[in-house]
Amino acid sequence: MSVAVDKVEKYLGQPIKDPYGRVIGTLISFYSDSDGNVTELEVCLNDSTFKKLSIDMFKLTSEAVLLLPTWKYNAETVCRRLEKLKKRMHAIEDLYSKKEVPRHAYEVFKKKVDEELSKVKEDARKVKEEMNRRLADLEDEMVELERAFTAVKISYIAGEVSEKAYKAAADQIRKYMEIVSEEKNEVKKYVEKIDRLESEPVVPPIKTAEPTQSTQPVPVVVVSA
Numbered sequence: 001m002s003v004a005v006d007k008v009e010k011y012l013g014q015p016i017k018d019p020y021g022r023v024i025g026t027l028i029s030f031y032s033d034s035d036g037n038v039t040e041l042e043v044c045l046n047d048s049t050f051k052k053l054s055i056d057m058f059k060l061t062s063e064a065v066l067l068l069p070t071w072k073y074n075a076e077t078v079c080r081r082l083e084k085l086k087k088r089m090h091a092i093e094d095l096y097s098k099k100e101v102p103r104h105a106y107e108v109f110k111k112k113v114d115e116e117l118s119k120v121k122e123d124a125r126k127v128k129e130e131m132n133r134r135l136a137d138l139e140d141e142m143v144e145l146e147r148a149f150t151a152v153k154i155s156y157i158a159g160e161v162s163e164k165a166y167k168a169a170a171d172q173i174r175k176y177m178e179i180v181s182e183e184k185n186e187v188k189k190y191v192e193k194i195d196r197l198e199s200e201p202v203v204p205p206i207k208t209a210e211p212t213q214s215t216q217p218v219p220v221v222v223v224s225a
Contacts, residue, residue: 002037003037003038003055004036004037005032005036005037005038005062006032006062008041008060011027011060011064011065012028012029013026013027014025014027014064014065015064016043016067017055017057017065017066018068019068019069019072019186020182020183021065021179022066022179024045024046024048024089025043025044025045025046025067026044027041027042027065028042028044028050029041030042031052038055039054039055040053040054041053041065042057042158043067051068052164056073057070065081065203069134069183070130071127071131071134071184071187071190074123074130075125075127075131075193075194078123078124078127078194079122079190079193079194079197081123082117082120082121082194083196084196085113085117085120086099086197086200088113088158089114089117089130091109092109092113094104124169124194124198128194128195131187131190132193134183134187135184135187135188138180138183138184139184141176141180141224142180142181145173145176145177145180146177147159148173149170149177150171152169153166171214179203200218203213
C-alpha cells in the first residue's frame with residue numbers, strides 16, 4: 001500500500017482503533033522513504049508499549065486510523081495469495097488443455113506454481129492455528145463478560161446498586177459482548193474462506209459444443225378434418 005505523507009499527518013496524535021471499534025492506542029509518528037511514501041507507523045499501544053508497524057497493517061478512514069489485528073492481516077494476506085495462485089494454476093491448466101502451450105513449458109510453470117502453493121498452504125496452516133487461538137481467547141472473554149453481567153445484575157436485584165448504576169454497567173458489558181461476538185464471527189469466516197480456497201479443485205472449464213442447426217426442412221403434418 002502506497003500512502004503519501006500528507007495523507008497521514010492529520011492523524012498524528014489521534015487515537016487508533018481496531019476494526020471492531022476498540023481504542024487500542026495512539027499514532028505518534030511515521031517513517032517514509034525518499035519518495036515521500038509512508039512505509040511504517042509508530043504507535044503507542046495501551047499507553048505503555050511502543051511499536052513500529054508496516055503501513056500495510058493499517059487502514060485510513062475519514063474518521064480514524066484502524067490497525068488490523070495480526071490474525072486478520074495474516075489471514076487476508078494468505079487469502080490473496082491463495083486466490084492469485086489458484087487463478088494462475090487455472091490459467092496454466094486451461095491453456096494446456098487447449099493445446100496452446102507445449103508440454104515442457106506447461107510442466108515448468110505448473111511445478112513453480114505447485115511449489116508456491118505448498119508454501120502458502122503451510123502459511124495457511126499457521127494462520128488457522130493463530131485464529132483458533134484467538135477464538136479460544138474470545139470465548140474466554142465472553143465467559144468473563146457473562147459472569148460480570150450476572151454479578152452486577154444480582155447486585156441490582158438485591159438492591160445493592162441503583163438502577164442508574166446497573167444500566168450504565170449493563171450497557172457497557174453489552175457493548176463489549178457485541179464487539180467480541182463480531183470478532184468471533186469474522187475469525188470463523190476467514191477460517192472457512194481459507195478452508196474453501198485450499199480445497200477447491202483447479203479444473204479448466206469444459207467447453208461444450210454448441211448445438212448445430214439442422215438444414216433439413218421441418219416436416220409439416222397435415223391433419224384432415
